[in-house]
Amino acid sequence: MAEKTQKPVNPALISAVKAVAVLVCICFVCVALLAVCNELMYIDDEERLSRSLGKLFPDGSFSVDNSFNKTPVSKYSANAAYGGKINNVYKGTNGDYVLDSTGGGGYPQGGGKINLYVAISADAKIVSWTIKDKMDQSYADRVPASAGTSWYVGKDISNDLTLEMTGATVQGTATAINNAVNMAGYYARNALGLGENPEAEAQKAVGELLGDEYASYDYTKVNLSDATVDGTKHVADALSSQTDVLSYLFLLTGSDNVFAYVYGVKETLKIVVVKEGEVIAKSDNVQDGDEIITNILANTIYTFTYGSYRAYAVVTNSEDNVYTVAGLKVGSINPTTYVLKVTIEPDTAPDADGKGKVSAIEITVDGWADGDPTAPKSNANKLATGLVGATLENIDTFYNDKVTGKATGATQSANLIRAAVEAALTAFDANTASAN
Numbered sequence: 067m068a069e070k071t072q073k074p075v076n077p078a079l080i081s082a083v084k085a086v087a088v089l090v091c092i093c094f095v096c097v098a099l100l101a102v103c104n105e106l107m108y109i110d111d112e113e114r115l116s117r118s119l120g121k122l123f124p125d126g127s128f129s130v131d132n133s134f135n136k137t138p139v140s141k142y143s144a145n146a147a148y149g150g151k152i153n154n155v156y157k158g159t160n161g162d163y164v165l166d167s168t169g170g171g172g173y174p175q176g177g178g179k180i181n182l183y184v185a186i187s188a189d190a191k192i193v194s195w196t197i198k199d200k201m202d203q204s205y206a207d208r209v210p211a212s213a214g215t216s217w218y219v220g221k222d223i224s225n226d227l228t229l230e231m232t233g234a235t236v237q238g239t240a241t242a243i244n245n246a247v248n249m250a251g252y253y254a255r256n257a258l259g260l261g262e263n264p265e266a267e268a269q270k271a272v273g274e275l276l277g278d279e280y281a282s283y284d285y286t287k288v289n290l291s292d293a294t295v296d297g298t299k300h301v302a303d304a305l306s307s308q309t310d311v312l313s314y315l316f317l318l319t320g321s322d323n324v325f326a327y328v329y330g331v332k333e334t335l336k337i338v339v340v341k342e343g344e345v346i347a348k349s350d351n352v353q354d355g356d357e358i359i360t361n362i363l364a365n366t367i368y369t370f371t372y373g374s375y376r377a378y379a380v381v382t383n384s385e386d387n388v389y390t391v392a393g394l395k396v397g398s399i400n401p402t403t404y405v406l407k408v409t410i411e412p413d414t415a416p417d418a419d420g421k422g423k424v425s426a427i428e429i430t431v432d433g434w435a436d437g438d439p440t441a442p443k444s445n446a447n448k449l450a451t452g453l454v455g456a457t458l459e460n461i462d463t464f465y466n467d468k469v470t471g472k473a474t475g476a477t478q479s480a481n482l483i484r485a486a487v488e489a490a491l492t493a494f495d496a497n498t499a500s501a502n
Contacts, residue, residue: 115130115156116128116129116130119156119164119183119185121196122164122183122185122193122194122195122196123162123185123193123194124193127160128156128158128162128164128185129158129159129160130156130157130158130159131157131158131159134155134156134157136154136155136156136157137154137155138151138152138153138154138155138253138257139253139257141256141257142252142253142256142257143253145249145252146284146286147252147286147287148169148170148171148245148246148248148249148252149169149170149171149177149179149242149245150167150168150169150170150179150245150246150249151167151168151249152165152166152167152168152249152250152253153166153167153168153181154166155253155257155258160188161188162185162186162187162188162193163185163186163188163254163258163260164183164184164185164186165183165184165186165250165253165254166181166182166183166198167181167182167183167184167246167247167249167250167253168180168181168182168201168246168249169182169242169243169244169245169246169247169248169249170242170245171238171241171242171244171245172202172203172238172239172241172242173202173203173204173205173236173238173239173242174202174238178201178202178203178238178239178242179201179202179203179242180197180199180200180201180203180206180239180242180243180246181197181198181199181200181201181246182195182196182197182198182243182246182247182250183195183196183198184246184247184250186223186250186251186254186260188260190222190223190224190254190255190260190261191220191221191222191223192218192219192220192221192223192227192247192251193219194214194215194219195214195217195218195243195246195247196214197209197214197243203238203239203242205236205238205239206236206239208234208235208236208239209234209236209239209240209243210232210233210234212233213230213232213233213234213243216232217230217231217232217243218230218247222261223250223251223254223255223260223261224255224261224262224263224264225264225265226248226251226252226265227244227247227248227251228244229241229244230244264313264331264332265287265314267331267332267335268313268314268316268328268331268335269285269314269316271328271335271337271349272285272316272318272326272328272337272339275337275339275347275348275349276318276324276326276339276347280318280320280324282320283318283319283320283324284318284319284320285316285317285318286316286317286319287314287315287316287317288315288316288317288325288367288378288394301380301382301392301394301403301405302315304361304365304380304382304383305327305358305361305362305365305380306329306358306361307356307357307358307361308357309357310329310330310336310356310357310358311329311330312327312328312329312358313328313329313330313331313335314326314327314328315327315328315367316328317369317378322341322342323341323369324339324340324341324346325339325340325341325367326338326339326340327339327340327358327362329358335349336348336349336351336352336358337349337352338352338358338359338362340362340363343363343366345359345362345363365380365381365382366380366381366493367379367380367394368380368381368485368488368489368492370484370485370488370489372481372484375481377393377394377481377482377484377485378393378394378485379391379392379393379394379482379485379486379488379489380392380394380489381489381490381493384493384497387409387410387411387494388407388408388409388410389407389408389409389410389489389490389493389494390405390406390407390430391405391406391407391408391486391487391489391490392404392405392406392431392486393405393406393481393482393483393484393485393486394482394485403431403482404429404431404432404479404482404483404486405429405430405431405486406427406428406429406430406450406483406486406487406490407426407427407428407430408424408426408427408486408487408490408491409424409425409426409427410422410423410424410425410490410491410494411423411425412498413457418457420498421457421458421459421494421495421498422457422458422490422491422494422495422498423455423456423457424453424454424455424456424457424487424490424491425454425455426454427449427450427451427453427454427487428450429450429483449479449480449483449484449487450483452464452465453465453483453484453487456487456491457491458488458491458492458495461484461487461488461491465480465484
């Protein structure tokens with residue numbers, strides 16, 4: 067039987083097998099090295115968050131205190147005055163905070179929102195802020211890149227911060243940013259105990275004065291500080307006296323509407339509470355004949371509801387049937403307060419019974435939001451002539467026929483102007499009725 071001969075192994079095959087073996091070894095080595103590197107260089111989500119938030123601080127350091135519950139306290143997590151809410155709260159191991167805050171009052175037409183990270187130091191100062199989510203603010207790119215390290219920086223959050231928009235041309239988006247920053251400050255004061263909190267102290271004092279009957283009412287701060295009469299006098303001054311300066315005006319809403327006027331600060335607080343034009347409560351340090359009560363009752367604040375929008379106005383002067391009226395800024399709306407001179411004359415229609423009819427409107431303090439890219443100022447100011455001829459009975463018709471559609475993009479301004487005109491008509495008709 068012939069002996070079989072073994073064929074020689076193909077050298078190429080040997081080389082291929084060796085190459086594969088080497089590659090397999092390399093793969094094992096790489097996997098091992100990657101495992102070691104991953105172990106040495108792994109950054110967990112918490113560390114990644116700390117590094118990201120650390121960019122908000124000048125020295126880049128912010129280590130999240132993981133023992134702190136980032137879920138906001140529900141009682142202070144939202145506030146209609148800022149149109150916003152707090153989404154998360156991060157505490158640093160050194161006592162600093164970063165708040166994930168949303169603010170309203172932006173585009174479109176005051177209803178838009180923006181989401182920020184706002185850094186607040188342990189001593190209650192704004193460190194910086196950055197836009198986390200533009201949300202529906204398509205004009206956010208017009209906000210200067212330096213805004214997050216310049217606007218509000220170094221300001222104390224013990225009181226609301228006024229609008230800043232240096233270098234920006236976007237009032238709406240800047241307003242939403244302002245509200246997000248103030249929403250963060252509001253939460254920091256009330257839930258985190260940072261800074262002083264005079265507004266909360268005033269609100270607490272009102273609650274203690276009114277007692278359980280009004281315990282469930284919601285508080286909204288009415289902003290009078292930027293409203294002027296004849297270009298020189300603040301509307302707040304009309305509600306003050308030489309010795310007692312109005313600090314806060316709260317609207318309490320529940321089964322009815324109640325206004326609480328708070329004068330002074332801390333131990334010197336004086337409080338007067340008014341419902342439907344009558345004083346229903348006052349602190350012990352306020353007497354019936356005090357000038358502040360006289361001023362309050364002489365400058366009635368009127369409340370109007372237009373759909374889902376609540377508007378306010380105060381008549382600060384009336385002379386020869388010319389009423390000086392302010393449409394008041396409340397909450398997160400864009401425009402500042404409008405002040406109008408509204409001339410009212412008796413309506414000569416047969417069934418008018420001497421009630422008032424608007425004969426002229428002059429805007430003396432223009433609350434238009436400068437820098438709004440979506441609507442020309444003229445759209446809002448068309449109301450100065452659009453409501454001439456209106457009475458209380460037909461003002462809705464005038465507004466719908468002559469204003470709606472013509473004030474496109476200026477809805478918030480239109481509401482303030484309309485409220486001022488309606489307040490003047492209400493005051494005139496009330497005076498006519500009392501005279502008869």
